[in-house]
Amino acid sequence: MPEPAGNRRRGPRRTLTEDQILDAALTLLDEGGSDAASVRGIAAKVGVAPNGVYTYFPDKAAVVKALVERLLGEVDHGIFVDRGQPWRQRVESLALDLRTRLSAHPGVVPLMIGGPMDGPNALALNERLLEVLADAGVDPADAARAAYLLIVYVFGSIALEVADLHQPGPLPPERERIDTRLRAFAATPAERYPHTAAAAAELAGYISTDQYLWGLRRVLDGIATTAARAGEADS
Amino acid sequence: MPEPAGNRRRGPRRTLTEDQILDAALTLLDEGGSDAASVRGIAAKVGVAPNGVYTYFPDKAAVVKALVERLLGEVDHGIFVDRGQPWRQRVESLALDLRTRLSAHPGVVPLMIGGPMDGPNALALNERLLEVLADAGVDPADAARAAYLLIVYVFGSIALEVADLHQPGPLPPERERIDTRLRAFAATPAERYPHTAAAAAELAGYISTDQYLWGLRRVLDGIATTAARAGEADS
DNA sequence: ACCTGAACACCGTTCAAGT
DNA sequence: ACCTGAACACCGTTCAAGT
Numbered sequence A, B: 001m002p003e004p005a006g007n008r009r010r011g012p013r014r015t016l017t018e019d020q021i022l023d024a025a026l027t028l029l030d031e032g033g034s035d036a037a038s039v040r041g042i043a044a045k046v047g048v049a050p051n052g053v054y055t056y057f058p059d060k061a062a063v064v065k066a067l068v069e070r071l072l073g074e075v076d077h078g079i080f081v082d083r084g085q086p087w088r089q090r091v092e093s094l095a096l097d098l099r100t101r102l103s104a105h106p107g108v109v110p111l112m113i114g115g116p117m118d119g120p121n122a123l124a125l126n127e128r129l130l131e132v133l134a135d136a137g138v139d140p141a142d143a144a145r146a147a148y149l150l151i152v153y154v155f156g157s158i159a160l161e162v163a164d165l166h167q168p169g170p171l172p173p174e175r176e177r178i179d180t181r182l183r184a185f186a187a188t189p190a191e192r193y194p195h196t197a198a199a200a201a202e203l204a205g206y207i208s209t210d211q212y213l214w215g216l217r218r219v220l221d222g223i224a225t226t227a228a229r230a231g232e233a234d235s
Numbered sequence C, D: 001a002c003c004t005g006a007a008c009a010c011c012g013t014t015c016a017a018g019t
Helices: A018-032 A039-046 A050-055 A060-072 A076-080 A088-103 A107-113 A120-136 A140-164 A172-186 A193-201 A208-228 B017-034 B040-047 B050-055 B060-072 B079-082 B087-103 B106-112 B120-135 B138-165 B174-186 B194-203 B207-230
Strands: none
Touching: A018 A060, A018 A107, A018 B050, A039 A050, A039 A060, A039 A120, A039 B120, A039 B174, A050 A088, A050 B017, A060 B017, A076 A088, A076 A120, A088 A107, A088 A120, A088 A140, A088 A208, A088 B106, A088 B138, A107 A120, A107 A140, A120 A140, A120 B174, A120 B194, A140 A208, A140 B194, A140 B207, A172 A193, A172 A208, A172 B120, A193 B138, A208 B060, A208 B138, A208 B207, B017 B040, B017 B060, B040 B050, B040 B060, B060 B106, B060 B120, B079 B120, B087 B106, B087 B120, B087 B207, B120 B138, B174 B207
16 A cells, blocks of 8 residues: 555655556556556555546556556566477466466456557567477468467466456465356256266366366467478368 | 337336347447447437336346347357268357357457356357267367367457457458558567567468468367377376 | 646446336 | 436546646
């Protein structure tokens, strides 16, 4: 809780930083879910009048955009860049890092996929992905599409996972998370949806990260398959 | 435009249907994007006081949920159930049908992935997917995970595609759609993001459905790979 | 330049009526 | 039972001030 109001005069003081505003927004999002970051709430949290925020950002969309960018900037490029590792492992590292970071702030996820991710940090991630795929020997045309496929998978997974919770607050521990998704399956009449009921039984012991990695590996298998039959027509 | 107001008295008349309310919501969503379906807007569109909507739905979330369910109920199970077709083609049919239907209503997409898809029609789709995978000989444990992977891919693709547009109104034609995504790539400094710039060049001629099907086929390849090495440990 | 008070045009939802 | 008017507690944003 930075500055519970009090020491605010009138004149020019440059009391705030853009980052303090983003901190406030993130805190509200973490506490109350994706709708909780109101301009008025943020303003109150940093100890400023509702319209004081507009000194630092042109509108609410800009605040959200900056916050998303800041979060994407936190991913660890280190492991990802290491060419000593096999390419699949490098992609898995990125995917896991991204998931861990975003899962820590589930309220941000709907905002992230609510708009285009075209900031510099988003582009940097895309660039890294393309690098790894190039190192893996995937030809440029396929690499461009494979990178997008991976982005769809990573953000799609996280988005659906967050959606199945319908908020707010931090994500529950792993074990509970998969149960959430299976509750709908298990609650389903086995006569009408026999496969779904069976699937619920099959998945009973699993954990969400297992599902995430399993899917990612299937995607990587698919990409590798294309690389293997290099140059063949696809359709 | 159903009923531009006028003939409304007081007493019990059961003027409206749930479906008329959903129609109004959908129209607003199509015209103004995912934020445009306000309770007040819907009420005005069906010619009722703002709180009149609450006679038919307990709250706005219920309206959204019902609309999503109705949309998911429209998918054509016919082609999908046909066991004469090879399993990959059956999955592709479902995936394409779903994409066509959702792309027609981009404003609904963020609402769809904004909450859990656990209604009967969503479960029915899941059941169908599992049926196809069972027919394909995928073992039940893998099928359960493969079905979720496919769901992630389909809804993730559509969500990101809609997000890259940031609304409102109907989706532009195919040719323009891929250009939207590439604009960010192309506008990027080639010295800092050489792979990204190269990828933009590679994708220049493509169309969004091509990318969608390419990714789907990689996912199917990945699933098939697992089926092929049946029973081996995955990690 | 920075910040405020006040206002504008919106929200979703509730509640005590009226028919 | 169905629908309304009025109100409540919110929104994002603008604008004319004050320092």
